[in-house]
Amino acid sequence: MTSKINTFKKFANIHFVVVTLLMLSFNNLFGSEPQEGQTEAEVHSAASSVPHESHAEGGPVDITAVAFEHILDSHSWHFWGEGHDAVSLPLPVILKGKNGIYTFMSSEFHHDNQGFVVVEKNGERFVNFEEKIYFANETPNEYGQYVSLTAADKEVAVLNETPLDFSITKNVTQMFISMFVLFWLFISIANAYKTTGVTSAPKGKQSFFEPLIIFVRDDIAKGNIGHGSEKFVPYLLTVFFLILVNNVFGLIPIGANLTGNIAFTLVLSTATLIITNLNGNKNYWSHIFLPHAPKAIWPILIPIEIAGIFIKPIALMIRLFANMTAGHIIVISLIGLIFVFKSAMIGFVSVPFALFIDILECLVAFLQAFIFTMLTALFIGSAVADHHEDSHQDEDHNLAKSHH
Amino acid sequence: MNVFILASLIEPSVGLIFWTTITFIILLVLLGKFAWKPILSAIKTREQGIEEALSSAEKALNDMRELRSNNEKILADARSERDNLLKEARDTKEAIIAEAKAKSQAEADRIMSSAREQITNEKNAALVELKNQVATLSIEIAEKILRSELSSDDKQKALVTNLMKDVTLN
Numbered sequence: 001m002t003s004k005i006n007t008f009k010k011f012a013n014i015h016f017v018v019v020t021l022l023m024l025s026f027n028n029l030f031g032s033e034p035q036e037g038q039t040e041a042e043v044h045s046a047a048s049s050v051p052h053e054s055h056a057e058g059g060p061v062d063i064t065a066v067a068f069e070h071i072l073d074s075h076s077w078h079f080w081g082e083g084h085d086a087v088s089l090p091l092p093v094i095l096k097g098k099n100g101i102y103t104f105m106s107s108e109f110h111h112d113n114q115g116f117v118v119v120e121k122n123g124e125r126f127v128n129f130e131e132k133i134y135f136a137n138e139t140p141n142e143y144g145q146y147v148s149l150t151a152a153d154k155e156v157a158v159l160n161e162t163p164l165d166f167s168i169t170k171n172v173t174q175m176f177i178s179m180f181v182l183f184w185l186f187i188s189i190a191n192a193y194k195t196t197g198v199t200s201a202p203k204g205k206q207s208f209f210e211p212l213i214i215f216v217r218d219d220i221a222k223g224n225i226g227h228g229s230e231k232f233v234p235y236l237l238t239v240f241f242l243i244l245v246n247n248v249f250g251l252i253p254i255g256a257n258l259t260g261n262i263a264f265t266l267v268l269s270t271a272t273l274i275i276t277n278l279n280g281n282k283n284y285w286s287h288i289f290l291p292h293a294p295k296a297i298w299p300i301l302i303p304i305e306i307a308g309i310f311i312k313p314i315a316l317m318i319r320l321f322a323n324m325t326a327g328h329i330i331v332i333s334l335i336g337l338i339f340v341f342k343s344a345m346i347g348f349v350s351v352p353f354a355l356f357i358d359i360l361e362c363l364v365a366f367l368q369a370f371i372f373t374m375l376t377a378l379f380i381g382s383a384v385a386d387h388h389e390d391s392h393q394d395e396d397h398n399l400a401k402s403h404h
Numbered sequence: 405m406n407v408f409i410l411a412s413l414i415e416p417s418v419g420l421i422f423w424t425t426i427t428f429i430i431l432l433v434l435l436g437k438f439a440w441k442p443i444l445s446a447i448k449t450r451e452q453g454i455e456e457a458l459s460s461a462e463k464a465l466n467d468m469r470e471l472r473s474n475n476e477k478i479l480a481d482a483r484s485e486r487d488n489l490l491k492e493a494r495d496t497k498e499a500i501i502a503e504a505k506a507k508s509q510a511e512a513d514r515i516m517s518s519a520r521e522q523i524t525n526e527k528n529a530a531l532v533e534l535k536n537q538v539a540t541l542s543i544e545i546a547e548k549i550l551r552s553e554l555s556s557d558d559k560q561k562a563l564v565t566n567l568m569k570d571v572t573l574n
Contacts, residue, residue, distance in 0.1 A: 072412060131412075132417075164418060166418070167419055179427050183435070186443065189439065194442060213443060217447075238435050267425050268428070
């Protein structure tokens with residue numbers, strides 16, 4: 001099983017590294033060369049590789065910016081269009097500033113995410129820079145931005161302080177939608193069991209989801225946890241379907257990339273960390289603090305085991321995040337090739353490829369939901385299992401016997 | 405590379421963590437209570453129902469088999485019982501007949517023997533009677549003969565002579 005995990009880990013890591021390298025090369029080739037006919041601000045933003053929404057007509061397309069706009073969170077739900085013609089759904093911004101909590105719609109930034117538009121609330125001034133809210137400067141910089149940027153070489157850093165941002169962002173909205181979808185789906189299924197009774201065969205949604213539920217219960221929970229798996233089944237089912245539904249939503253072109261967001265995967269893997277360790281039995285802890293090895297290597301082994309407690313959920317977190325993000329970047333990059341080469345003919349190559357990747361992503365949507373849930377069950381299983389130590393003792397006992 | 409964007413890619417935002425935690429807890433609680441609990445218990449009930457139905461069908465089949473073998477046994481028992489009854493009846497009948505025969509034989513014998521005894525008695529009585537009659541008659545005859553024999557002197561003398569003859573012969 002551990003070799004399996006390692007393979008997944010490796011796969012996820014390689015996947016992520018390859019995609020990052022791909023993006024690096026795109027960025028260097030097409031993203032960062034200043035062109036004639038651009039405003040100073042655009043030159044600045046292009047030079048610092050900061051994506052900008054108002055590219056001049058016919059200018060180079062910054063695929064990196066487009067790709068990251070698709071995979072990153074934002075304060076408005078952007079559908080199509082550029083700059084002031086953009087069609088987007090404004091979402092509530094909730095900030096905890098120095099003097100209080102402020103709520104306003106993201107439309108008050110007028111589609112700006114480069115720090116040009118200041119929103120003033122109760123004497124506190126905010127700007128949106130790269131979909132992150134900062135306290136605005138008193139005066140604009142030479143390009144008209146109310147943020148202090150340092151652009152050393154190609155690295156950009158924002159010096160401004162940030163308020164605590166509890167905004168209902170695109171990802172949060174997507175999450176709420178998926179929450180209601182899950183409620184509607186599974187409560188109506190639960191009601192179907194109540195109305196038609198348990199003796200009749202499942203129908204409709206019920207017949208699609210029942211095998212998945214039984215799969216999670218029998219193959220994931222019982223298969224990895226064994227005895228006493230029942231009490232973890234609701235958690236595993238919730239995790240499985242929350243990830244699955246959001247993976248599928250993420251595949252829809254205007255959908256948000258929630259499962260490819262590290263904050264989301266962080267929360268889920270933290271939940272797994274907590275559940276695993278709260279249910280850890282004597283064997284689990286003795287395996288960590290009193291490992292079955294010579295005492296001489298305990299100083300090495302115990303820190304590794306302790307680190308392992310955290311590394312396992314961190315691997316979970318990165319795996320889901322990296323896989324979903326990577327898939328989205330590949331699709332965007334393939335479609336982006338058409339715009340990079342400014343030739344529709346590329347479409348004949350990149351569209352079938354993108355379609356192929358999209359279909360692969362449909363598989364990955366199920367696969368990643370399964371892997372996350374399966375590994376969660378495996379971790380819980382390793383924490384509640386008690387036969388392991390017994391078999392060791394048996395072996396020792398037999399060994400001692402044979403010596404006699 | 406654009407370090408700024410990369411940083412925002414791998415830097416979890418507080419707001420999203422906050423909302424995800426809340427949403428996840430709500431999902432866990434509400435789905436657990438209103439979806440997973442009824443669904444899992446319904447599936448379990450159904451599985452148990454199927455299992456029970458299968459085992460009860462098996463049991464019913466076994467019961468039927470047992471019942472059938474029982475029936476056959478009962479039928480065989482009944483048949484042998486009937487045979488026994490018939491045999492017993494026949495035996496009883498024979499016994500009764502034999503007893504009746506014996507009884508009637510004994511009765512007949514008794515009647516015969518008593519009849520024979522009576523006949524003997526009657527015969528003896530008749531013989532005694534007859535003897536008496538004969539004696540009486542003989543006396544009467546002897547009386548008459550004597551009278552006739554002794555009616556004249558000649559005859560008395562002839563008789564004495566005769567008797568005397570006999571005496572001398574002796």
